[in-house]
Amino acid sequence: MPTITKSNIDYDKKDLNDKTLLKLYYNMLKPRLIEEKMLILLRQGKISKWFSGIGQEAISVGVTMALKPSEYILPMHRNLGVFTTREIPLHRLFCQWQGKASGFTKGRDRSFHFGTQEYNIVGMISHLGPQLGVADGIALANLLKKNGQVTAVFTGEGGTSEGDFHEALNVASVWQLPVIFCIENNGYGLSTPTSEQYNCKHLADRGKGYGIESFILDGNDIIETYSKVKKLVESVRKRPRPILIEFKTFRRRGHEEASGTKYIPKALMEEWEAKDPIENFRSYLFSKKILSAEVDEKYVAEIKAEIDSSLESAYAEDDITPNPTTELNDVYKPFDYQEIHPSSETKELRLIDAISEGLKQSMERHKDLVIMGQDIAEYGGVFKITEGFVEQFGRDRVRNTPICESAIVEAGMGLSIAGMKAVVEMQFADFVSSGFNPIVNYLAKSYYRWEQHADVVVRMPCGAGVAAGPFHSQTNEAWFTKTPGLKVVYPAFPYDAKGLLATAVNDPNPVLFFEHKALYRSIRQEVPTDYYTLPFGIAALLKEGESVTIITYGAGVHWALETIENNADISADLIDLRTLQPLDKDAIYNSVKKTGKAIILQEDSLFGGIASDISAMLMEDCFEYLDAPVKRVASMETPIPFIGQLEDQYLAKGKFEDALRELLNY
Template identity: 70%
Template sequence: MTFDRKNLTNEQLLDLYKRLVKPRLIEEKMLILIRQGKVTKWFSGIGQEAISVGVTAVLDNDEYILPMHRNLGVFTGRDIPLYRLFSQWQGKANGFTKGRDRSFHFGTQQYKIIGMISHLGPQLGVADGIALANKLQHNGKITAVFTGEGATSEGDFHEALNIAAVWELPVMFIIENNGYGLSTPTDEQFRCENLADKGIGYGMESHIIDGNNILEVYNKLSELKTSMILNPRPVLLEFKTFRMRGHEEASGTKYVPSALMDTWAIKDPVENYRKFLSDNGILSDDFDTNLRSEIKTEIDESLALANAEPEIEATYEGELYDVYKPFEYQAVNPSEEIKNIRFIDAISSSLRQSMERYENLVMMGQDIAEYGGAFKITDGFVAQFGKERVRNTPICESAVVSAGMGLSINGYKAIVEMQFADFVSTGFNPIVNLLAKNHYRWQEKADVVVRMPCGGGTQAGPFHSQTNEAWFTKTPGLKVVYPAFPYDAKGLLNESINDPNPVLFFEHKQLYRIVYQDVPTDYYTIPLGKAALLKEGNQVTIIAFGAAVHWALETLAKNTEISADLLDLRTLQPLDTDAIYASVKKTGRAIIYQEDSLFGGVASDISALIMENCFKFLDAPVKRVASLDSPIPFTKALEDQYLPKGRFEAALKDLLNH
């Protein structure tokens, strides 16, 4: 192995050595603890330290790094106190996740490190969002994100690289090609000769670097960082290295040919660099001995602190409190000036006034810029706010949602438009595993609103007509809003954007241009989690949301003899159970009306809640009316049969006659 010190001083060379030795000694201690049964799981980075150490040494402390399992050198390189790392690995309170997640599945704003989730790929999109925020601020900061050769096969990898290239984002995409994805060798994972070649398809600069040579890593990345500050752009970096331990310790390495292990053992990044420094008179034996002694003492003392910590005590209050970031509603009351507008105009007005209110609000979606979006809701926004804040995206929903998370991490608010709610399926993973869980895992907000044009009645077929709110109402950490009227749509969307928690905002397409209402012209808010009582009666409680609210109003207008409470939920998560229970206890009957198919829908949970909390007040079983348990069809006759509109009146009368 050849080391080129270039113009580095002896002090810089020794600093890199210190950074290399520390994670290696921690790893060696962890392997002892595993054999003693004091640690249950460990993902070793032995043999790969030069990459983590080199990247971290090059970046400033206020530049974000997104590491993975085997990047201990990132955490030690940012000088995180070791006792906190040991506490994290043991699930203690002084860790970073309050015992809710393990190993390196955490982030910390204090040290500008954003940890991984087991799905791997989405963190690349998060890096895009962080880098976009840096670019919007013109602060010259670089973002570095790690991935393994295995994750380069994931769609998120390709989406994130494409976005970064198109938007010219200053991201270092770091591939640690360590030979194996768990037990699968690289020749069973991809057919290109080098993973760096994948950058070509995205018009992206790429390099291959010896990942075991700390000076090659440090010097090349230093050169690239200087260049990326002057010319912001993404760079794909493939580091050739090897995983000397198992995927995790329990896996072992029996599937690796012994000759291959021997080949890489002589390329050990720590031992080779130590020899280079020693041979050149830069590192003395005494210095090395004292350094290792100091680090081992720090490790032992830190372990003692972590071991002395009490185990976390579980409480319902503590767990539930952190699912959402606490947020106190502050009412903004509307003025008296009103205008009769359509539902779609109310959405557009909210977006425009929120963009004026928040200079750090960025909108992303397909065709939302000059074209104005598929429904023309953002028409004219580019002229007012510019393309930096109103951003057309490639067709890559997953990475765009992840980028929204990255924007939130780096001080921005994000709105992501799904062109149709159906398309959210390709962005499902980051919504339910990043946005929903971040605050619970490590107390980081996810200030992202995902707009969801949804619903049937327009003969748009199975891929443009779903109302899929139930995919998200069951996921703790998400808020789900579903208005039925222009007034509510504007006030609730404004508040959804205010809220630092992730919100899925459903907008029924059929209501866009047919529902009119007097709406205040200026900015105002409506609190999330509060239902609206549209009609009052004493015979039955009708619970609905979205287009079903209008269908229920039509039914009641035809049957004036029916005395009903009509409750428009408006928000599905959090759910206004107080309003539901109060009405049902008054009327003694309840019917829940939804457009989604019946089984597993929101109506099912509301029905169960009523049965559990209002049973003694009921004069009849709770009734649910919903669409057929089939995909939504295209032809009008089939769609009319699918939707519940034609079955509601009979079901309501049947309930009243019970």
């Protein structure tokens, strides 16, 4: 590394001692030397991809050294210095990048898309924005635990254009969360310059609109970065609140190596090369007689030796051998279901009351359970399910949220990472589309990727029949049954709803819990008064017969019951699935093998719904037992209309009896 005779950065040592200054230098040097080696390996085809942070090391190192090892950091793919400063063994990092078993994702994800509880690091996903809301959740857990800890999260200037950024800042400000938002403004989002990315002078100015203290730091000045962040972190530990920091820096290599840097003006590149954080700091340390050539050479030799030996051990590790059973078993965190039987005391409850009671008893049982949603506190939610909860559990655990479904789902994930539980209420299931990305890409995939479970239940008031129109009436379970890693529960009766909700809260995996609005106050049942659980993946056989198997769930169960009761001549098995993921295939197959005919009823529109999958399963696995084609009955292929006569025409309920008769007469 050539010596620069005079530093181009005006360092202010302040009260830092020589030992700290040398540690700052060493911690920057290490990721730089690793990166230089990785670029060689990339050209040799020994690694597949690389996202370079060359020139940005001061930010990663300064922020990480300012935090305690016990405090969470959520880095991006240009923050190698976070991982090395937290002293993750290079062998494990190299195994991660080579897709070896000793990495952090068992070859299932690449580069920096991983986290590790051992080092309190939570890795990114390619969608960038969700980690900001996850940091809110971790910070919320710290706030509730009163442990005086801070969370730091990184994003780039491009990521600040995403809605998740604005949602996360707003939530952090409203809740006064101890989180440091770090923006690495490095000039380009892939090839898009900042002039095309935002139209404010400084990204730090955005914090003002959210009532957040904001600062602009020279991201290439390691002393300024470390000293200022350390001071801010110490302040936030004492007085919890969010802080926004914009680090001015530059990306001197491509977004990833294959994209190159041809779009960057040469003069601009040269200007920032002259501001290299390591070269300049090294020259400064030499000039102050803090670092000698001998010590510098020792550092380089020591780091290079560690790199070489770690690479050698990583290369020596066997390649991963694909095993379908292993892959399938790692989609969900193992759940040791505990059957809790109720006492004999019961009372008549509506579906809505059973859900409220089940949620309340789960809150009593799990002191670390937090409920979040719009209007759920004093107002009790639009359906009054959480009415009275604030008085019993307090506003810390029953939290009104801004209208930002994405950030709140992400906050639930953050609570789970920090060892707590979360229930997120979607005011209507339709609104989950605004929180879709973190559910299907973060919650669903985290355990498979790096064994981090998502202990989050998303409650989904759903369904038509209440004249609520296109945006408050969907039953969108098929969006989630398609996604490995999610569990989907859809009860039709108060008894099932209460017991299954208790299990959903106990389960460490993400659960979508569907609650049909039209059943809330129309269905009553005797329900045990105390706490109990019901298992997932076990359907209920509500009626027994010989001629046909009716398979349904949710409101469809009640439509089918009404049809059977009005047609005494129909001898049918009626199966209420209760959970859609996991699905009780045995109950379905055993019944169809007995009756020889199957009809599947769903409220959702036909194409792409769960009825299609069940039909395909029956055709593949029970074909020789069938006496007729499998019949599917579903609602119209239109959005859900508002006015009653159109809604009645839309719903599958009016088609079911004729379809059933047609199948019986086949």
